[in-house]
Structures are given as structure tokens and as C-alpha cells.
Amino acid sequence: MMSDALNQAGVVTILSGKLFGLMTGWPWVPAWLALSVAYIYIHYSFASMTAQVTALYPGFLAAALAAGVPPMLAALPLAYFSNLNAAMTHYGTGSAPVFFGAGYVRQTDWWRIGFQVSLINLVIWLGIGVCWWKLIGLW
Numbered sequence: 001m002m003s004d005a006l007n008q009a010g011v012v013t014i015l016s017g018k019l020f021g022l023m024t025g026w027p028w029v030p031a032w033l034a035l036s037v038a039y040i041y042i043h044y045s046f047a048s049m050t051a052q053v054t055a056l057y058p059g060f061l062a063a064a065l066a067a068g069v070p071p072m073l074a075a076l077p078l079a080y081f082s083n084l085n086a087a088m089t090h091y092g093t094g095s096a097p098v099f100f101g102a103g104y105v106r107q108t109d110w111w112r113i114g115f116q117v118s119l120i121n122l123v124i125w126l127g128i129g130v131c132w133w134k135l136i137g138l139w
Contacts, residue, residue, distance in 0.1 A: 007055060011055060015056070015059060019038060020059070020063040023035070023063070023067060026067060027068075028064075028067045028068035028069045031063075031064065031067035031068075031069065032064055032067065032069040032073065032074065032077075033126065035060050035063055035064050035067075035078075036077045036078065036081065036122075036126055037122065038060075039056065039060050039077075039078055039081055040081040040084070040085050040088075040118055040121070040122070041118070042056065043081075043085035043088055043089070043092060044088065044089060047091050049082060049083070049085065049086055049092065049093055052082065052085075053082045057078055057079075057082060060078055061074055061075060061078060064078075070139040071139075072133065072138045072139045073130065073133065073138075073139040076129075076133065076138070077125055077126060077129070080121075080125050080129075081121070081125070084118075084121045084125070085118070087113075087114050087117055087118075088111075088114035088115065088117070088118055089110065089111060089114060090105070090107055090110045090111075092114075
């Protein structure tokens with residue numbers, strides 16, 4: 001339901017027109033990096049991983065493919081970041097509000113640590129992961 005509301009509100013259209021439009025003509029590597037990084041940090045605007053994936057994954061994948069990114073290399077980071085972004089905020093996934101509400105972690109600590117973990121995930125999945133996927137022939 002939320003992703004339908006986002007589509008009706010024009011969120012995907014705005015992203016397509018603005019973010020994706022800025023990347024027109026970019027070589028595929030910088031376009032792929034920008035799309036991957038944007039995808040993970042847009043999660044701060046979503047209270048649901050499912051809503052983000054439903055509303056944004058198809059558009060981001062299409063933009064990456066249009067930029068010339070190899071298909072598996074376009075799909076895998078977006079898929080992984082669709083799950084890894086759960087730790088970024090105290091509302092990022094279904095269980096997070098329970099832990100946050102119980103007082104285990106302060107909001108400022110959660111956001112700080114979540115951001116630090118997101119940087120580590122970027123290095124792992126867009127650095128080491130890409131090399132591994134190339135080595136085993138995924139792209």
C-alpha cells in the first residue's frame with residue numbers, strides 16, 4: 001500500500017526525472033556507484049524496507065541497465081542494500097522499533113552506528129563483492 005501511495009504521489013517520477021536525469025550520459029561505473037549509494041541512503045526516507053524495494057528497486061535497476069551496467073552487477077547491490085539498510089535507523093525494519101522502544105540503544109547512537117555500518121557495507125559490497133563476483137564470473 002505504501003509503495004502505491006508513493007507512486008501516486010509522484011516520488012518515483014521525481015526520482016526518474018531528477019536523479020536519473022542527472023546521470024544521463026555518464027559512463028556506467030560512476031552511474032552505477034551513484035545509483036547504489038543513492039539507493040542505500042534513500043532508506044532514511046522510508047519507514048519500511050518493503051515499501052522502498054517495491055517503489056524504487058525497479059526504477060533504480062532500469063536506470064542502471066540503461067546506463068550500461070552489466071545486469072547482475074546492477075541487480076545484486078540493490079538487492080543486498082534492500083536488506084542491509086535495515087540497521088541504519090530505529091524504524092528501518094519491523095524489529096527495530098521494538099529494540100529502540102525498549103531503550104537498548106539511543107536514537108543518536110543508532111543513527112551514528114547505522115551510518116558507520118552503511119559505509120562498511122558500501123566498501124564490502126561495492127568493493128570486495130564486485131571483485132569477487134567478477135572472479136567467479138557473475139558479470
